[in-house]
Amino acid sequence: MTFRVGFVTGATPDKWARTWRDRSREALELVPVTEAEQEAVLREGQVDMCLVRLPIDRDGLHCIPLYEEQPVVVMGHEHLLSLLDEVSLADLAEEQLVLPHRSGWTPSAEQLSWPEMSEKDAVEVVASGTGVAIVPMSIARLHHRKDVVHRPVVDVEPTTVGLAWLVDSDDPRLQTFIGIVRGRTANSSRG
Numbered sequence: 001m002t003f004r005v006g007f008v009t010g011a012t013p014d015k016w017a018r019t020w021r022d023r024s025r026e027a028l029e030l031v032p033v034t035e036a037e038q039e040a041v042l043r044e045g046q047v048d049m050c051l052v053r054l055p056i057d058r059d060g061l062h063c064i065p066l067y068e069e070q071p072v073v074v075m076g077h078e079h080l081l082s083l084l085d086e087v088s089l090a091d092l093a094e095e096q097l098v099l100p101h102r103s104g105w106t107p108s109a110e111q112l113s114w115p116e117m118s119e120k121d122a123v124e125v126v127a128s129g130t131g132v133a134i135v136p137m138s139i140a141r142l143h144h145r146k147d148v149v150h151r152p153v154v155d156v157e158p159t160t161v162g163l164a165w166l167v168d169s170d171d172p173r174l175q176t177f178i179g180i181v182r183g184r185t186a187n188s189s190r191g
Contacts, residue, residue, distance in 0.1 A: 002027040003173045006050035008038050009119065010069070010138030011161050013051055019180045026173060034118070042164060049177060053136070054160040061164050066181065068158040069136035072150040074122075076129045079149075086152040096131035098122045119143055 003026055007013045013030055020028045033041050038052045042061070056063065073087055081087055081095075098117070117125070122133040123143040136159045140150040163181055165174055 002029045003171075003177070004029045004031055004047040004049075005177065006031045006033045006038065006041050006047035008033055008035050008051055008053045008161070010053075010136055010142055011051040012138070016177070016180050020177065023180070024173075024176065039164075042166065048169065048171060049163060049165040049174060052162055052164045054162050056162075056164060060167050062167055063162045063164040064178065064181070065160050065162045068160050069138055070158055071134055071153045071156040072137050072140045073132050073134050073153050074126050074140050074143075074148050074150045075132045076126060077147050077149050078129070079132070081132075081151065082149045084151060086154050088155050089153065092132065092134075092153070098125045098131040098133045123148060 005013060005017075005028065007030060009032065017028055017030055020026075031041070031047050033047070033050065035053050038050055039056050039061075041047050042050045042052075051066070052063070053069075054063070054065065073081070073092060075081055081091055084091070119133075119135055119139045120143050122135070123140075123145065125131060126133050127145055127147045134153060134156065137150070137152075163178065
C-alpha cells in the first residue's frame, strides 16, 4: 500500500520525498491539502502523515514542529505601503484586510468585511487594488503575480509548519519518514 503524506499549501516536501525515494522501494504519494482540510484528511485516514500549519488540535495527534514562516502583507504593487521595506500592524490599522493571518492578532470588525476565500482568491482581490492580505511568506511566493508585492509584518508572530500523524498509528514507515525529516542518514541506528 502506498505511503501517503499530505502537505498544506505553501509547504515544500520535495526534498524529503526525494530522500524517501532514494532510500525506499515503498511508493510515496504527496497529497496537496488546504489549511482548512489539513486535520480532516489526517483524522479520516486519507493520508498517513501531514505537513500542517499550526496550530492544530493535537488531541489524538503527534506533531513535530519543523520550521517557522515569516508573515507578510500582500498588496497591490502601487500601494503606498509598498514603499516600505517592512510594515507593522500600526501601518495596517486603516487597511481593509482581505485575508487575515491566523496569528494571535485579531483584526477589527471594520477591517474584516470580506467573505472567507482561498489565499489565491485573496491575492487576486488584492491585485485589483482592493485591500491587503496577511499570509505566510510561502503563500505569498506561491501566488506571486507581477501586480502585487509583499512586505514582512514585523509585529505578527510567525506561523509554524509541523509534521503530524495519528497517535494510534503504528506503521513503521512513519518512523522512517520522521527520520528523513529530522535529517537522519540511511545508516543511522534509529533509521
